[in-house]
Amino acid sequence: MVALASWGRLECPAHRLEFLTDRDQVAARLQRVAESGIAYGMGRSYGDICLAPNGISWQTRGLDRFIAFDPVAGRLICEAGVLLRDIQRFAVPRGWMLPVTPGTQLVTVGGAIANDVHGKNHHVFGAFGNHVLGLRLARTDGSIIDCGPQMQPDWFAATIGGMGLTGIVVTATLQLRPVPGPWLVTETVPFVGLDTFFELADSSEAEWEYTVSWIDCLSGAATRGLFMRGNHRAGVAGKLPHGKRRAVPFVPPISLVNRLSLRPFNAAYYELKQRQRGLKIEHYEPFFYPLDNLLAWNRIYGPKGFYQYQSVMPRAAGRDAIAAMLQAIAVAGEGSFLAVLKTFGQRESVGMMSFPQAGVTLALDFPNKGSATQRLFARLDAIVQEAGGRIYPAKDARMSRAMFTAGYPRLQEFLNYRDPGLHSAFSQRLMDPP
Amino acid sequence: MSKNLRHIVLVGATSTLAIHCARLWLAQGAMRVTLIGRDEARCARVAEDLQARCLEATIAVKVLTSFDDPAVITACVEAVCAAAVPDTVLIAHGMLSDQAQCQQDVATCRDALIVNGLSPVLFAEAFAAVMDKVGRGQIGIIGSVAGDRGRQSNYVYGAAKGLVARYAEGMQHRFAGRGVTITLIKPGPTDTPMTAGLKAEGANLADPADVAADIVQALERGTRIVYTPRKWQIIMLVIRHIPACIFAKLRL
Numbered sequence: 001m002v003a004l005a006s007w008g009r010l011e012c013p014a015h016r017l018e019f020l021t022d023r024d025q026v027a028a029r030l031q032r033v034a035e036s037g038i039a040y041g042m043g044r045s046y047g048d049i050c051l052a053p054n055g056i057s058w059q060t061r062g063l064d065r066f067i068a069f070d071p072v073a074g075r076l077i078c079e080a081g082v083l084l085r086d087i088q089r090f091a092v093p094r095g096w097m098l099p100v101t102p103g104t105q106l107v108t109v110g111g112a113i114a115n116d117v118h119g120k121n122h123h124v125f126g127a128f129g130n131h132v133l134g135l136r137l138a139r140t141d142g143s144i145i146d147c148g149p150q151m152q153p154d155w156f157a158a159t160i161g162g163m164g165l166t167g168i169v170v171t172a173t174l175q176l177r178p179v180p181g182p183w184l185v186t187e188t189v190p191f192v193g194l195d196t197f198f199e200l201a202d203s204s205e206a207e208w209e210y211t212v213s214w215i216d217c218l219s220g221a222a223t224r225g226l227f228m229r230g231n232h233r234a235g236v237a238g239k240l241p242h243g244k245r246r247a248v249p250f251v252p253p254i255s256l257v258n259r260l261s262l263r264p265f266n267a268a269y270y271e272l273k274q275r276q277r278g279l280k281i282e283h284y285e286p287f288f289y290p291l292d293n294l295l296a297w298n299r300i301y302g303p304k305g306f307y308q309y310q311s312v313m314p315r316a317a318g319r320d321a322i323a324a325m326l327q328a329i330a331v332a333g334e335g336s337f338l339a340v341l342k343t344f345g346q347r348e349s350v351g352m353m354s355f356p357q358a359g360v361t362l363a364l365d366f367p368n369k370g371s372a373t374q375r376l377f378a379r380l381d382a383i384v385q386e387a388g389g390r391i392y393p394a395k396d397a398r399m400s401r402a403m404f405t406a407g408y409p410r411l412q413e414f415l416n417y418r419d420p421g422l423h424s425a426f427s428q429r430l431m432d433p434p
Numbered sequence: 435m436s437k438n439l440r441h442i443v444l445v446g447a448t449s450t451l452a453i454h455c456a457r458l459w460l461a462q463g464a465m466r467v468t469l470i471g472r473d474e475a476r477c478a479r480v481a482e483d484l485q486a487r488c489l490e491a492t493i494a495v496k497v498l499t500s501f502d503d504p505a506v507i508t509a510c511v512e513a514v515c516a517a518a519v520p521d522t523v524l525i526a527h528g529m530l531s532d533q534a535q536c537q538q539d540v541a542t543c544r545d546a547l548i549v550n551g552l553s554p555v556l557f558a559e560a561f562a563a564v565m566d567k568v569g570r571g572q573i574g575i576i577g578s579v580a581g582d583r584g585r586q587s588n589y590v591y592g593a594a595k596g597l598v599a600r601y602a603e604g605m606q607h608r609f610a611g612r613g614v615t616i617t618l619i620k621p622g623p624t625d626t627p628m629t630a631g632l633k634a635e636g637a638n639l640a641d642p643a644d645v646a647a648d649i650v651q652a653l654e655r656g657t658r659i660v661y662t663p664r665k666w667q668i669i670m671l672v673i674r675h676i677p678a679c680i681f682a683k684l685r686l
Binding site: 002017019021022061062065066067068069071076077078089090 | 461476479480482483486487489625627630633635
């Protein structure tokens with residue numbers, strides 16, 4: 001048994017590891033092993049969705065092969081353990097790119113599908129699942145299901161955003177999008193006030209493909225933040241980033257993100273970025289994946305780990321709900337460094353259980369301080385629920401059944417597609433009979 | 435297909451490190467790659483992966499019935515070199531043997547020595563003969579940090595890798611100042627199917643893509659010995675110099 005954690009490092013439960021390396025053998029292996037468990041790629045989801053304490057952890061990184069690439073249509077067939085980074089580095093020099101990637105490229109294709117991840121261009125390209133043309137699912141009864149938007153679309157809709165619970169994704173066919181090269185023109189616009197944020201978001205969506213904001217959640221009613229936007233740019237001959245990677249070398253005894261450090265952290269970040277306001281040319285890697293060169297950055301939250309709290313709310317109620325959430329955080333004397341605010345577009349997600357929906361999403365991180373953190377979350381939950389919003393399962397380790405059921409109206413339908421031989425701590429907590 | 439394409443030969447082509455090295459090479463552009471392995475289906479899968487990553491590449495597969503029969507090896511090397519004399523040969527096969535089993539069963543012990551020690555040497559010798567004639571080429575052999583000092587936990591594997599190390603040293607001496615370079619690679623424990631057992635016990639393993647990047651760089655530079663990740667050079671320096679009386683008390 002091996003102790004395995006997710007990115008939030010809240011717990012480190014024991015698992016029996018099973019390594020998948022041969023795509024033709026996955027279904028047979030799943031059938032042969034009697035115990036239940038869940039697939040594990042890079043362990044980049046934050047909560048308990050990739051964990052199955054005392055169960056099997058199906059390690060998918062050995063499924064890392066490309067199968068075919070069509071350079072004319074920009075279609076890639078690959079195994080589910082391939083990293084998005086490998087696809088990007090392969091495709092960009094050939095004039096293609098993944099249409100949707102999250103804030104890290106160190107995730108597997110299977111993980112991106114299971115969580116139907118989104119990125120900074122949701123208002124243009126939707127979520128990851130919108131660009132999956134097909135996938136192969138292996139089930140623990142030994143069967144194989146090939147599905148896609150046109151083929152067995154119900155299985156496809158259950159598996160996209162299906163949290164790895166419908167089977168193990170073995171291969172996928174991905175539609176890439178053309179790009180002129182690795183360069184973006186980006187702009188950082190400092191703003192004050194949530195209304196200004198929404199004005200910026202609305203005015204940017206038509207002209208800018210990528211938009212995202214960092215907010216200083218300690219800045220009170222006049223919320224200050226940095227609105228960052230970007231577009232692909234052709235004809236740039238710049239210097240490629242040197243890609244020096246550093247790692248947080250050890251887990252500090254206490255969270256480095258704390259009451260004392262957060263205010264100067266946030267102030268310094270704002271000042272630094274504020275000075276870099278305006279247009280610049282940037283390589284896609286630092287703009288899309290700012291933390292990827294700091295390996296194991298999750299260690300800065302100390303031995304108790306941290307929570308991410310990401311919600312999405314419909315636009316109409318979103319502004320006031322976000323103001324209320326920031327207020328609740330201030331009242332609780334808490335704060336978040338990686339506070340990210342973004343509007344989602346109208347594009348419908350493919351999955352029954354996909355998180356993205358039209359509106360506005362706020363992601364926050366909190367060091368785990370036990371019951372104090374839980375009390376704050378209860379307050380935030382109430383605000384999100386009142387606004388008709390929901391929480392992102394990929395980041396969750398604590399939401400209630402009521403919250404989950406209310407946020408995901410297709411849950412009952414989804415349960416019909418679950419693989420009875422797979423479970424996660426998340427599914428036990430929120431789906432299985434108590 | 436042009437004869438001028440760089441020709442890279444991977445012996446033990448289904449090994450994770452060989453695959454990662456090939457991916458890095460093919461990212462540089464079109465070349466000819468010959469995969470030598472035992473398992474036809476797995477070789478085909480590697481070929482498919484490499485071809486998808488570089489459509490312009492020419493990928494050939496040679497499946498061998500034996501990796502230690504001199505006649506099979508000689509015939510294979512002749513056939514590969516008849517197509518084009520390789521510019522680079524990476525000898526990557528190996529199998530992490532179970533030390534306890536090697537101690538109980540002499541046949542297992544022999545197999546571990548053959549696959550990790552004898553076989554790589556035979557391939558290197560056969561390719562070196564051809565490269566010697568044309569006066570150029572790079573040979574990379576994957577040894578191991580385990581070959582640096584015999585330890586109770588895996589000395590059979592270590593002895594085979596030690597054989598490879600001493601062999602590489604001799605080859606480097608033989609080709610000193612001539613166009614052929616021999617690079618001995620000593621990876622630390624790396625995250626590959628070979629070490630799945632270690633990983634299942636929770637060992638901290640190196641990323642094969644990082645190790646492969648070190649291997650490719652060392653071959654391009656003609657480095658004689660490369661430890662990867664680099665920290666293993668220091669670790670093994672210490673381990674090699676622990677006095678026997680203290681070493682005897684350690685359960686390494």
